[in-house]
Amino acid sequence: MIISLNWLKKFTNIDISVDELAELINTRLVEIESVVNISEKYKNILIVKAVEVKSLEGSDHLSVVKINDGGANHYVERDENNLIQVVCGAPNITSGQTVVWLPPKSVVPQTFGTAQPFMLDTRNLRGVISNGMIASAKELDLFDEHTGILVLDGDIEPGTSFAKEYELDDYLLNIENKSLTHRPDCFGIIGFAREVSAIMGKDFVSPDWIMNLNPYFGEGSGNISIVIDDADISDRYQAMVMTDGDSKKQSPMILQTYLARVGVRPISAIVDVTNYLMMLAGQPLHAFDFDKVRSICGDNVEIHVRFGREGEKLELLDGKVIDLSSDDIVIAAGETAIALAGAMGGANTEIDESTKTIIIESASFNLYKLRATQMRHGIFSEAVTRFTKGQPAELTAPVLGEAVRLVREWTGMQPVTSVADTYPGKRERQTIKVPLQKVDDILGVDMSILDAANSISHAGFGVKIEDSLIMNVEVPYWRSDIHILEDVVEEIGRINGFDNIKSTLPMRDFTAVMPDGFDIFRNNLRRTLVKSGANEVLTYSFIHGDIIKKAGQNPEDSYRLINSISPDLQYYRQTLMPSLLSITQPNIKQGYDEFALFEINKCHYKPDGLTDEEVPLEIDRMALIFAAKAGSGTAYYRARRILEFIMGDLNITYKKITESNNPILSPFEPKRSAELIGANGKTIGFIGEYKKSVIKNFKLPVCSAGFEVNTLELFNLVKTVGKDYKPLSRYPSTERDICFRVNQVINCGQIIDSANEILLKTDLESSIEVIDIYKKESETKNVTVRIKLVSYSHTLNGDEVTEVINNVVNSVVAKLDAIVI
């Protein structure tokens, strides 16, 4: 929204600089996005009289014009009559006109502030000197006007500054609308001025007409009637019929310049009245051609405010034909729709130059319905922007009263009868009891009751003080956003300046807050992964259905967005791995040959169902991918090495893959993957290399593998594993290596398990690890394990050690048909 400073000044006295004003508005009312000084744009531009107009010899459209500038410009050549010569190409120039002259060295306002500002000069045109130019409304950056130069009415002294005459020595404040969503009153200059007055600590005098809720509309009734079919859709609908005037009349030029500077195109006096009052009071109005309405529904004009009907169509003023929905509010003449309420009029009742009689509508509509209509049809007019802020029903009458006055004044039209008025949504004026203590308590201030009361009474609230402690606050009719005590407290705080409130800290006892165990765990997990040389990534929660498919998952198991930005972001991911798979190849391409990427985040898998709160279950996951561009060897072990590093002491069992419907498993190749089982018997996740199809789909290097786990399950497991510290033994430890030759189908886990059966039965502390796997012949392999033994009671002698080792050997040999070598 654009606010003109000069317009504001018509309603409130502003005696501070524009910068100070902007700062004050910023901190106490609304954010100003920018302040634009337009006086520069109209610098040196003069209003002049065209004294003599002759056509230029040899040209079919140019005229040589002699203008009188009252001697105001000191830099141009003049003729003996003190007139200045300008060549003009407009067809509508005639002598005697009052026009606008852009002298040499001035810039065409239309080009002001653009990349290529056009500066005028004295030029020789076909052998004739031309000083500057005579301007059209478009060149003056006011509005599009194609008929030619701007011709001004009235008696204006030649040489008068154009900016001064039309108050264009102005500043425009660009207001960020969003924080006024709840303030319909601030969408009009009067309401905005009232607020500016209040934050400057001054009383505001509202124009009489806006305070007059029952203006006199004349006598008689009967030419139209109004029916609001559903009381929920309109609190009030008023209409006035006026006739016998000049509908071709233009509104006063100064008014046109005010409309133009805030972005509204002047059209005709009647339309300008509706727009002017909308800009002034925030109440949109609409004018229908009465005769067109009559031709639709006959002489008995019955206006209906109703919902749209199935299959009903309406051509709007902008020429667009829309399909009405049964949720749209429609204005109808008899059975025929003539306007989309609050949003735009219909083409079938548009006023034009032949209009003789008009209906002016002043109404309020259900803002929620209008908002839906606005979204449905994509209409963002000035009117609907205001209607969707919820302007009060009381406002329709004063504004209609003023509209009737202005239409009469500017076009000569007269009311035919009195107003037609249907008012089902009449509400009682609200009074709110506000104890001063509440103001102090909520804001954390110690305010005097007079300061509190004055601040809001400046903004038009009625305040009666009771027992010097309580304010009885009467809410003015235009503040439809004020309902409860807190709303009034906000106004007091805001108008006095929130920044004047002293900041303090809440009191609290010394009880320590214990950070959440799971959070601490995740942070530790992250740090350990980083220590392993991996890089943490964050990737989008939404992915393309194709990525899901490429990873071997089913998109139907994902929650799907109905309004995604692109197909790339349409589905919630079920697991993290597909995201990691899709960023691996791009990194290889960027020249990273060997790396591990990991993510800790939440995933959503539709078959998991809903929580007790009836929202989808969220699963915390952690996934890692290892990739080596030219890697040889089995990638599985590279990933496993990282997993061992982060979970080494958790005694994870690597179990052969069996059928599972866990979506984590989908991308993994079962023959080269393992299910990770915790000591508590629960599945934590999966580790492995990827299916051939997955490698192909994501263009992965052959040497890639990864793992994905359920972080919460992992946390639960970690909680059960106590960090049992055993004191160091005072006696030395002994190590022995044993090499077993076994059939190649025997796996390392079996050897360790058989050995542990013996080791765990001894009273010694022992550890065992595979240190070498060697395979030469096709049927067997040699697995070397290192066993470490230590006693807490004495130094082990050779015989004791040999006995334990022999037992281990016997066990492994017997169980696995191994040979010791």
Next chain:
Amino acid sequence: MQNIEDVKNNLLSQIAASDFPREILKSSELKKLYGAISSMPVEQRGIYGKSINDLKIVLESAVLTKETEAEDLSVEQIDITAPFDVNGGKIGLLSAENGSSHPLTTELENVINIFTRMGFEAIESRQIDDDNHMFGTLNFPDNHPARDGYDTFRTEEGFIPPAHTSTMQNRILKAGKAKLEADGQIAAVSYGRVFRNEDIDATHEHTFYQCEGVFVSSDATLGQMLGTLRSFFEVYYGQKLKIKTQPAYFPFVEPGLEFAIEKPVALGGKPGEWLEMLGCGMIHPNVLRSAGIDPEKYRGFAWGGGIDRLVMLKYGIEDIRHFESGKLAFLRKFV
């Protein structure tokens, strides 16, 4: 036409039995079907052509499945219990020098850490939620124009990827109600990922991180809110800071404000330069009420701000899109 069905069944069973399924796509039976098009009456060609194309799609997918199966069959089993490869020897880790955590998670941890020390519990925000938590319990009636500002996504089922971490506010209030009524305070922050249907550019993302705070007690004031926020930012930036506010409208607070700090020296700030940090305000009585808390007895304040911006300012990151790009070139700047 019935011919097509026969050919389909025949070829599908051939594919199932073949070691070289792709060869079957070149079968003469298929070629004959194609050949027949030209001898058809023009008006039938369209339908016929479409059924042949459909057939081709079915066959190709069958070939692909068969090929994948064959490939999968050729995969060698490995010893998943072994620590390394046969003849491989012990494996080292990647160089720890290259490891990095994501700047957003690092910063989030830092922010939460400060709030925890100030006495706030931390709760991670949900990434999918319902209308009631996202809007309803926060005093946004259906179709309220203030909903427009949030540009929410929706799933088929009507769930919402939350557009603010305030989606946790009702849960925090409900969970803290007993404690509030016993000893007088709720103090919590919720943090996490939020989503908005926004076109992305260097400063806008559809996915970003927020941290939200909630404090309720029998005597909370707006002055306390300003003090709490100032205190957080002074600890975060390690210097005294000036603060400034601006009236703002959020249906879940009353009064509602935008909160700005004077740009800290660490960020190259000069006096008079301000940084808008977050939105805040006194919790609206309806919001307390919807969690069963009596607004006559208790008051609270709440705030919420973005984490991405803090990180961008701290490191001078030029493009918000780097965060979720997964590019090592970016990630390894934070080793």
